[in-house]
Amino acid sequence: MDSDHRAVVEYANRTVQGIAGDISRAVALYAAIRDGFQYNPYRIDLRPPALKASALLRRDYGYCVEKANLLGACARALGIPARLGFANVRNHIGTARLEKMLRTDVLVFHGYVELYLEEHWVKATPAFNAALCRRLGVAPLAFDGRHDSLFQQYDSSGGKFMEYLHDYGTFPDVPRELFLDELKKHYPHIFEHPQPYSDELYIMT
Numbered sequence: 001m002d003s004d005h006r007a008v009v010e011y012a013n014r015t016v017q018g019i020a021g022d023i024s025r026a027v028a029l030y031a032a033i034r035d036g037f038q039y040n041p042y043r044i045d046l047r048p049p050a051l052k053a054s055a056l057l058r059r060d061y062g063y064c065v066e067k068a069n070l071l072g073a074c075a076r077a078l079g080i081p082a083r084l085g086f087a088n089v090r091n092h093i094g095t096a097r098l099e100k101m102l103r104t105d106v107l108v109f110h111g112y113v114e115l116y117l118e119e120h121w122v123k124a125t126p127a128f129n130a131a132l133c134r135r136l137g138v139a140p141l142a143f144d145g146r147h148d149s150l151f152q153q154y155d156s157s158g159g160k161f162m163e164y165l166h167d168y169g170t171f172p173d174v175p176r177e178l179f180l181d182e183l184k185k186h187y188p189h190i191f192e193h194p195q196p197y198s199d200e201l202y203i204m205t
Contacts, residue, residue, distance in 0.1 A: 001069055001084070001173050003076035005054040012074035022080050023117050023145035026124075029078075030143040033071045034126040037062045041098060041107075045204045046183075051174050064127035065111035069174055071126050072113040081116035085123065086168040086179075088186075101190075101201045106165065108186045109179050112150065114170055123148040180205065 002008060015032045016025040040061040049055060053073030056066045065086075072082035089110045091099075099105050112125045122145065130140040143149040150164070168178070184191050190203060 001073045001076065001082070002052045002054050003073040005052070005073075007054045007057045008070070008073050009077045011057055012077040015074070016078065022078075025078055026075060026080060026115050026117055026145045027143055029071055029074050030124050030126050030149075033067055033074070034140070035129045035131075036060070037067055037070075037129070039063065039067070039128050039132050042200055043202050046176065046180060047204055048176065050204070051176060063111075064125070065109065065174065065179070067126045068111040068113040068124075071124065072115075075113075075115050083114050083121075083170045083172055084174060085112045085114055085170045086110065086175075087112070087164050088166040090163040090165055097200070102187055103189065104186065106186065109168070109182050115145075117145050122146065123150055125150050 012029065016028050019025050019028050037056060037059075038061040041063045043061070044063055045051075045055075051066075051069070053066075053070045056062045056070045062070070065084075068084055072084055075082040086109050089107050090105050091107055098107075110127075112123055112127075114121045114123050124143045125141055126143075128136075128138075128141060133140040141149055168182075190201070191205075
């Protein structure tokens with residue numbers, strides 16, 4: 001979470017220009033990162049330089065860990081304490097293509113961020129951009145800076161959408177080795193093949 005990187009500092013300040021107050025600034029950062037970077041779980045680079053928050057600023061797409069890491073780094077750049085959280089979740093809609101590759105409907109090490117605002121920690125999940133949510137039939141996940149904002153449990157018709165199965169807790173930075181270990185434990189077949197794993201799923205370690 002390289003919050004002191006020049007690109008991160010510039011992005012954070014540009015995003016909150018003219019906005020006063022930590023909560024309003026955090027909400028602005030959340031919205032910018034949620035919708036400014038398309039959610040893409042098919043291109044995952046786990047090499048140390050690629051896991052830096054600043055690396056995401058060189059493109060317009062990312063997966064949950066990258067987007068949460070950038071939000072945390074930008075918050076820190078503005079003086080807002082931040083830490084990362086990780087959990088295993090089950091997605092009930094819109095991931096048939098990914099589930100076929102992973103051989104399970106469990107998404108391991110989903111990333112979110114916790115921000116310290118008004119003297120307490122609040123969770124935020126900037127992973128799914130608004131356009132993707134509309135395609136999946138769920139409302140974009142809002143964040144008001146005062147209440148936890150985690151993945152939607154239900155879609156717009158009341159059907160099951162997202163289910164949290166296991167929480168790893170919070171960390172001051174991306175725990176790369178634990179991240180890798182959990183991916184290998186749950187998806188061993190992916191790491192048994194030369195990289196990229198397939199034409200659709202690209203994982204670099």
